[in-house]
Amino acid sequence: MTKRPTIHDVAARAGVSKSTAAVVFSSPDDVSPARRERVLAAATELGYTPNAWARSLRSASRGFVGIIVADFHNPLFTEIADAARQLLAAQGIFSFVASASIVDGPDGKILDREPIQHLLDLKPQSLFVVGGLPDLSPFAKLPEHIRVVVALSSAHELPGAVSVRTDESAAMELVCSHLSERGHTQVAYIGPVGRRVAEERRDAFVRATHSHGMDVVIESTDTAMDEASGAEAAERVTGLDRGPTAIVCYNDNVAFGVQNLLERRGDRGVAVTGYDNTYIAGLERISLTSIEQNTVEIAQRSCELLSDDSVFAASVGTDILIEPELVTRASTLAVIA
Amino acid sequence: MTKRPTIHDVAARAGVSKSTAAVVFSSPDDVSPARRERVLAAATELGYTPNAWARSLRSASRGFVGIIVADFHNPLFTEIADAARQLLAAQGIFSFVASASIVDGPDGKILDREPIQHLLDLKPQSLFVVGGLPDLSPFAKLPEHIRVVVALSSAHELPGAVSVRTDESAAMELVCSHLSERGHTQVAYIGPVGRRVAEERRDAFVRATHSHGMDVVIESTDTAMDEASGAEAAERVTGLDRGPTAIVCYNDNVAFGVQNLLERRGDRGVAVTGYDNTYIAGLERISLTSIEQNTVEIAQRSCELLSDDSVFAASVGTDILIEPELVTRASTLAVIA
DNA sequence: TTGTATGCGTTATCAA
DNA sequence: TTGATAACGCATACAA
Numbered sequence: 001m002t003k004r005p006t007i008h009d010v011a012a013r014a015g016v017s018k019s020t021a022a023v024v025f026s027s028p029d030d031v032s033p034a035r036r037e038r039v040l041a042a043a044t045e046l047g048y049t050p051n052a053w054a055r056s057l058r059s060a061s062r063g064f065v066g067i068i069v070a071d072f073h074n075p076l077f078t079e080i081a082d083a084a085r086q087l088l089a090a091q092g093i094f095s096f097v098a099s100a101s102i103v104d105g106p107d108g109k110i111l112d113r114e115p116i117q118h119l120l121d122l123k124p125q126s127l128f129v130v131g132g133l134p135d136l137s138p139f140a141k142l143p144e145h146i147r148v149v150v151a152l153s154s155a156h157e158l159p160g161a162v163s164v165r166t167d168e169s170a171a172m173e174l175v176c177s178h179l180s181e182r183g184h185t186q187v188a189y190i191g192p193v194g195r196r197v198a199e200e201r202r203d204a205f206v207r208a209t210h211s212h213g214m215d216v217v218i219e220s221t222d223t224a225m226d227e228a229s230g231a232e233a234a235e236r237v238t239g240l241d242r243g244p245t246a247i248v249c250y251n252d253n254v255a256f257g258v259q260n261l262l263e264r265r266g267d268r269g270v271a272v273t274g275y276d277n278t279y280i281a282g283l284e285r286i287s288l289t290s291i292e293q294n295t296v297e298i299a300q301r302s303c304e305l306l307s308d309d310s311v312f313a314a315s316v317g318t319d320i321l322i323e324p325e326l327v328t329r330a331s332t333l334a335v336i337a
Numbered sequence: 338m339t340k341r342p343t344i345h346d347v348a349a350r351a352g353v354s355k356s357t358a359a360v361v362f363s364s365p366d367d368v369s370p371a372r373r374e375r376v377l378a379a380a381t382e383l384g385y386t387p388n389a390w391a392r393s394l395r396s397a398s399r400g401f402v403g404i405i406v407a408d409f410h411n412p413l414f415t416e417i418a419d420a421a422r423q424l425l426a427a428q429g430i431f432s433f434v435a436s437a438s439i440v441d442g443p444d445g446k447i448l449d450r451e452p453i454q455h456l457l458d459l460k461p462q463s464l465f466v467v468g469g470l471p472d473l474s475p476f477a478k479l480p481e482h483i484r485v486v487v488a489l490s491s492a493h494e495l496p497g498a499v500s501v502r503t504d505e506s507a508a509m510e511l512v513c514s515h516l517s518e519r520g521h522t523q524v525a526y527i528g529p530v531g532r533r534v535a536e537e538r539r540d541a542f543v544r545a546t547h548s549h550g551m552d553v554v555i556e557s558t559d560t561a562m563d564e565a566s567g568a569e570a571a572e573r574v575t576g577l578d579r580g581p582t583a584i585v586c587y588n589d590n591v592a593f594g595v596q597n598l599l600e601r602r603g604d605r606g607v608a609v610t611g612y613d614n615t616y617i618a619g620l621e622r623i624s625l626t627s628i629e630q631n632t633v634e635i636a637q638r639s640c641e642l643l644s645d646d647s648v649f650a651a652s653v654g655t656d657i658l659i660e661p662e663l664v665t666r667a668s669t670l671a672v673i674a
Numbered sequence: 675t676t677g678t679a680t681g682c683g684t685t686a687t688c689a690a
Numbered sequence: 691t692t693g694a695t696a697a698c699g700c701a702t703a704c705a706a
Contacts (some may be wrong), residue, residue, distance in 0.1 A: 003480060004457075004458070006682090006683055006684085007683065007684065007685095008683075008684095016692080016693085017692070017693045017694075018683095018684090018693085018694095019685085019686090019692075019693055019694075019695090020691085020692060020693070022683095022684065022685060022686095023685090023691095023692090025684095026685070026686095030691075031691070031692085032691065032692090035691090035692085049454060050683085050684075051458045051682095051683055051684070052455055052458060053390050053394065053455075053458055053459060053683085053684095054394060054458075054682075054683035054684045054685090054698090055683080055684050055685070056684090056698095057390070057391055057394065057682095057683080057684070057685095057697095057698050057699070057700095058683080058684045058685045058686080058697075058698050059684080059685055059686075059698080062685095069409075072406075072409065072415035072418070072419060072434075073412060073415055073416070073419075075410060078409035078410055078415075078436075079410070081409070081436075082409060082410075082436075082438075085438065086438075094451065094455070096435065096452070096455060097434075097435060097436050097452075098433065098434060098435075099415075099419075099434050101419075101422065114431065115433070115434075117386060118389055118390075118431070118433060120341075121341075121388045121389060121390055121391075121699095122390060143340060227616075227620070256620050259620070259621065259622060260620060260621040260622070263621040263622055264621060279564075280617050280620075283564070283593050283596070283597060283617075283623070284596065284597040284600040284601060285596060285597075285600055285622045285623055286620070286622055286623070343698090343699055343700085344699065344700065344701095345699075345700095353676080353677090354676070354677050354678080355677090355699095355700085356676080356677060356678075356679095356700095356701080356702085357675090357676060357677070359699095359700065359701060359702090360675095360676090360701085360702095362700095362701095363700095363701070363702090367675075368675070368676085369675065369676090372675090372676085387699085387700075388698095388699055388700070390699090390700095391682090391698075391699035391700045391701095392699080392700055392701075393682095393700095394682050394683070394684095394698095394699080394700075395681075395682050395699080395700050395701050395702085396682080396700085396701055396702075458683095460682095
């Protein structure tokens with residue numbers, strides 16, 4: 001087969017008209033059993049499957065879910081995208097994953113609209129954006145009936161959307177009470193500024209430390225959130241007069257950078273925490289205490305919203321917060337005298 | 338705008354027929370400057386961009402490249418996919434990325450044909466498969482004119498395809514000569530069996546050890562290639578009578594598992610090498626000697642094949658081998674007496 | 675150079 | 691119930 005069979009081929013083989021054959025795949029009950037069997041048989045013999053895109057060109061009825069992953073390289077994002085795909089498939093809803101491409105613009109990161117536009121051209125029934133995008137404007141002027149769910153980030157810019165994400169306050173409360181129990185009173189925070197979730201996480205940290213009566217140092221890393229900037233910020237923080245005994249990091253990557261610096265210094269006395277609980281954090285030599293975002297639940301809640309109209313309508317414009325967990329490891333096990 | 342403008346809208350606004358407007362976007366020189374300007378102006382005012390899929394439904398001329406990533410979670414794959422996308426975009430060729438979904442079947446991993454079929458339905462001009470798939474059969478019966486390039490894996494099953502991948506022999510030669518220089522004579526290999534690249538890598542290892550007069554132990558991990566299986570195999574290997582002084586691993590993940598085990602044992606005397614040089618290998622606390630696959634060159638060569646017909650024709654059916662590099666780190670720095 | 679007609683694979687509308 | 695026909699958004703052979 002050098003060419004895919006079309007409904008035309010199936011109809012010809014079954015000896016019916018194209019329209020009759022088409023109806024067999026849309027509403028099977030509307031065609032007589034005898035003909036239905038003939039069509040179905042012809043379809044399997046030819047290996048016919050409907051062309052979803054020609055279909056969606058004509059009508060938006062058999063909609064699919066367009067999944068947009070903000071960043072391929074973030075394992076958290078791909079994990080949720082994968083889980084969502086499976087959950088939707090189990091409901092018979094098919095989805096198509098595309099990655100957003102974020103390019104360097106004159107002032108900061110810019111969202112490349114092209115791949116998103118291409119996905120939109122496919123006429124999805126609903127959209128699932130996984131991860132924070134520099135800009136949600138491509139989704140601002142969508143046809144009314146398209147539902148938008150944003151995971152792991154805020155959907156504040158989009159009044160008609162729903163966001164599913166981790167409860168930052170709960171997360172930082174877990175971290176700080178753990179550190180407090182271990183006797184830490186001087187704690188630092190290292191993380192980026194500017195992005196919404198980042199600000200929120202830092203504010204949540206500050207609130208949590210206050211409720212535990214801790215002394216706080218904040219050190220920003222601009223917008224970067226990788227190891228290099230983590231190490232750099234750690235250098236500044238540990239150089240302070242009364243250095244902190246614990247460093248709370250925006251995410252695991254930043255924490256790895258902090259660990260790198262401490263390792264080079266031969267300093268094993270400072271506690272470090274991460275966020276995301278990537279599998280790297282669990283490696284014996286890293287052993288980083290970290291916040292586990294409940295990806296399974298985030299994916300589940302998102303899929304309910306994506307597939308059920310009434311569920312979506314009930315929570316449009318809100319943020320659904322998911323409870324995180326703290327995974328404690330060697331990086332915070334020592335107790336301060 | 339609750340609905341995207343079509344070429345029809347543009348034509349109406351510019352006061353020309355639909356076809357004239359269409360020609361402006363396909364071969365602009367075939368239309369008079371005055372009308373062209375009018376059409377272009379109308380298009381920008383309306384925010385019109387052609388619907389790529391309706392276009393590719395009608396004709397395969399303005400083809401795009403379909404990129405299929407075997408596994409989202411492999412950073413090597415996504416890195417190459419991303420690089421390819423950028424390179425192609427620079428040539429004005431647009432690409433669309435989809436992830437293959439690999440599900441558990443009755444006997445082993447099975448490739449879910451659906452997402453691939455969906456991508457194929459979009460009628461790509463050529464296909465870029467990044468990473469090894471359990472099964473290349475969905476690409477066996479493609480229309481003749483579709484070029485297929487496979488990166489990081491063999492395309493042996495597909496006579497009409499080209500494969501671009503790392504020279505395994507060169508890689509293992511680098512590893513073994515490095516270990517030999519450090520005085521190692523007893524070396525073990527830990528890696529999966531069954532998959533083509535895996536077999537090839539192991540065979541390359543055996544050849545390289547022979548040329549350096551080393552004693553070899555091979556320990557397989559079935560088809561798994563993660564930390565858990567690495568640790569397990571390491572347990573068996575190190576329990577041997579004359580345990581090896583160095584362990585060469587199929588990839589970084591397996592090596593991390595080996596490191597985990599050695600760490601738990603408090604054994605810092607055994608050298609370990611990985612493969613892929615993931616960024617984790619560079620973390621101070623891991624510091625794993627590893628093979629760096631030249632992803633940039635792999636992406637470049639692949640894109641040449643994807644976009645240039647004559648280049649592709651010249652090397653169809655062959656494997657293009659890319660030279661790797663060895664990045665040496667603390668895990669192999671010690672010298673054996 | 676410009677417009678008309680037709681088809682890509684599918685579904686929706688209408689007669690029969 | 692079934693089949694002919696138009697349309698989705700676009701490109702192209704052809705005629706004007």
